[in-house]
Amino acid sequence: MQKEVVLSGIRPTGFLHLGNYFGAMRNYVRMQDEYNCYFFVADWHSLTTHPDTKALKTSVHRVIAENIACGLDPQKVSLYVQSDVPEIAELYLYLNTLAYKGELEKVPTFKDKVRLQPDNVNAGLLTYPVLMAADILIHRAVKVPVGKDQEQHLEMARNFADRFNHRYGEVFPQPRAFNFSKELVKILSLDGNGKMSKSENQMATIYLSDEGELVKKKIMKAKTDGGPAEDNAEKPDYIQNLFTLMSLVSSDDVVKKFEVDYSQCNIRYGDLKKQLAEDMAVFLKPIREKATAIQNDNAYLQKIMREGAEKARASARATINIVRESMGVKY
């Protein structure tokens, strides 16, 4: 039986952090045997919010290196850079004729971006969901591992696919959100403000590239409070976040000990943070070292990107041929 096609992308807007790892990459690694996976570095998408391209090359290389360091096997998956596959831009152009200004202007992430960067409300921001649809449909992917914030974009991708099929004939299957593991992990920023993110408060974000000392410094500064006021109290989300991180990198006994301390109002956040920092540093070290080694091996990186692009283009070309055929853009 043919494996189902899975597609996901990460923007090269900075170094990857624990949220990217536990919320996305760890799941990619688990999917690579069962599915036909396309994972890409979304460099075109980053231009809509990060027009300064000085750091782009380093970021693209780093994302590739970190993905491999985290366990993605470029032999098993297609790991490629978006701009190496021009067929995506062609499909984006066709889909743009099926997307309407009104519906694009209503997208919450577009409204957010307008608020965040009022001086740069470029058309790329407006058509972000169209490019995302092209990313998915170019491989006729059916499973898209995305976070909650992307569900509406995915619905739009389904709409564009439907409109295309309706107008030009059945070409695209319906892409659906896909959570490989039941619980979707969301890692909060250590300052308690929203989710951990590449482009926000760097001292409250733990990057996969952070060395032990820096990890410790950040964790020791994480937001806490005076402790629970009564036995078995519910945890505020910034405390829960520390426990979540601990459950991801520490041993079960360690987690249990602090859980019991918390439920009995004996918790010492200083001790919890110290332990978490230690275990986190141990967890990150091999990933960081491997990623750095790959990043410094330009010949290997070039080979990976070239091979990834070839695999992705083979699939993309097949789709574009069918698309052109069904649209009558073939003379």
Ligand code: ATP
């Ligand atoms: P930016 O701040 O530039 O938007 P980001 O950190 O949000 O960067 P993205 O490239 O937008 O990262 O997202 C890559 C993947 O990581 C997506 O699948 C997204 O759902 C996931 N992800 C990002 N941040 C978190 C987080 N804090 N917790 C869990 N998953 C996350």
Ligand code: MG
């Ligand atoms: Mg994001």
